[in-house]
Amino acid sequence: MLRLSKLTDYGTVIMTHMARQPACVYSAAEVATAIGVTVPTASKILKTLARANLLQSLRGAHGGYLLSRPPDEISIAEVVDAMEGPLGVTECSAAAGLCAQEGSCSLRANWQHVNQVIRNVLSDLTLADMAQPVFQPVDVVALRARQQRVPG
Numbered sequence: 791m792l793r794l795s796k797l798t799d800y801g802t803v804i805m806t807h808m809a810r811q812p813a814c815v816y817s818a819a820e821v822a823t824a825i826g827v828t829v830p831t832a833s834k835i836l837k838t839l840a841r842a843n844l845l846q847s848l849r850g851a852h853g854g855y856l857l858s859r860p861p862d863e864i865s866i867a868e869v870v871d872a873m874e875g876p877l878g879v880t881e882c883s884a885a886a887g888l889c890a891q892e893g894s895c896s897l898r899a900n901w902q903h904v905n906q907v908i909r910n911v912l913s914d915l916t917l918a919d920m921a922q923p924v925f926q927p928v929d930v931v932a933l934r935a936r937q938q939r940v941p942g
Contacts, residue, residue: 792908798873800827801835802920805844805869809861809917817854835873842872861921867912877912879905 794802803825808816822832836855839845844864845855857864870877880901881888892898 792879794870795874797831797835797838798870800825800831801839801873802866802869804832804835805839805857805864805917806920808845808855808857809864809921812857812861815848815852815854815856820854839869839872842868844868844872857917861917864917865913866915866917866920867909869917870912877905877909879908 804821807821807824808814818833818836819829821836822829825832836845837847840847840855843858846858848854848856867877882892882895882898882901886892889895
């Protein structure tokens with residue numbers, strides 16, 4: 791299963807939270823309370839996002855963090871890149887020369903295509919998109935039935 795790290799997930803949650811009121815300045819404590827993480831965790835993520843120029847850091851008594859651009863100009867791909875580095879579903883789809891099998895692998899081009907498709911979707915999805923509420927009811931009965939069919 792492809793999965794983002796917990797810090798990257800929190801990074802997207804923080805950025806989406808800030809995108810809902812993009813003109814506000816947020817302290818690490820405010821962000822931590824709003825999304826339910828510790829202040830050190832929020833602070834670490836905010837600093838990482840600021841180093842990637844996705845947030846501006848403001849010093850002073852009323853300092854904190856502010857989105858560096860409007861929410862519709864920041865993609866989820868940028869947030870993932872800031873938190874994790876370049877997206878790669880396999881070693882060879884992230885960067886050349888990382889896999890000993892690379893020269894003879896018949897799947898490399900296919901994995902690179904999969905990687906590019908995922909990257910394109912994340913690049914097209916902005917913080918403004920993520921900040922919009924989406925209600926999708928969950929069919930718990932169907933979900934449980936599907937889980938029971940999966941061996942494991």
